[in-house]
Amino acid sequence: MKTKQEEKYQALLQASMKVITEKGFEKASVSEIVKEAGVAHGTFYLYFTSKNSIVPAIAEYIFDKQLEELKSETADTNNIWEQLNDLINVTFDITQRYKELIIFCYSGLAFFHSFEKWEDIYLPYYQWLEDKLNQAKERKEIDASIRTASVVRMIIGVTEHTAENLLLSKERVDDQNVSQFKEDLFKFIKKSLV
Known part of the structure; x- marks a missing residue:
């Protein structure tokens, strides 16, 4: 069973892949990624130091x-x-x-x-x-x-x-x-x- 941290990481990763595939890296924003993942904006930075680190x-x-x-x-x-x-x-x-x-x-x-x-x-x-x-x-x-x-x-x-x-x-x-x-x-x- 996945922990909440693992679930959030996976949600962010899946959302990142979806948003980047649809919009391209340059146009994909952290705001769109966290919205797609259903997590708070600050949560992204608990797992990734920047958009580039994805x-x-x-x-x-x-x-x-x-x-x-x-x-x-x-x-x-x-x-x-x-x-x-x-x-x-x-x-x-x-x-x-x-x-x-x-x-x-x-x-x-x-x-x-x-x-x-x-x-x-x-x-x-x-x-x-x-x-x-x-x-x-x-x-x-x-x-x-x-x-x-x-x-x-x-x-x-x-x-x-x-x-x-x-x-x-x-x-x-x-x-x-x-x-x-x-x-x-x-x-x-x-x-x-x-």
């Missing part, structure tokens, strides 16, 4: 959702290839679902916060995949000489880059095109691990 909170929310969905999708398998296929699918799904907010977070973190915050946000995701790769090494599914700590960043990086280049561009893409990119990406990652 940026990493939104990014963290998206990554938490991604990792939560990934853990759920991979709960019933110990096969690294199924897990990596799920990683690709979840990454593409999350990128599509949170398209506007991801674009906002990239620009927001670039301007208002250091990129070091990204590492903090990604850390649980990196650790999850590193654990999966180490287990795959033990099962002899992947090359035992691979340095998993660095490979994890490469896999996540190429997966996100592919999803974002395809889904965040202004060009329309169809489902068949997306499926082909996912398939090619999976083959590329698999070849790098065996």
Whole structure:
């Protein structure tokens, strides 16, 4: 059960995402956010030092959702290839679902916060995949000489880059095109691990 503080934080976060998606960051005001959240104006500042500080909170929310969905999708398998296929699918799904907010977070973190915050946000995701790769090494599914700590960043990086280049561009893409990119990406990652 969530505490009142957690409920207020989540209400502010959800309201921020809604208002920012509808109006854009520059036009979104703290007043509109607290009104949408149904909390007093001063409550915002108990959780965020400024409107700018909502940026990493939104990014963290998206990554938490991604990792939560990934853990759920991979709960019933110990096969690294199924897990990596799920990683690709979840990454593409999350990128599509949170398209506007991801674009906002990239620009927001670039301007208002250091990129070091990204590492903090990604850390649980990196650790999850590193654990999966180490287990795959033990099962002899992947090359035992691979340095998993660095490979994890490469896999996540190429997966996100592919999803974002395809889904965040202004060009329309169809489902068949997306499926082909996912398939090619999976083959590329698999070849790098065996």
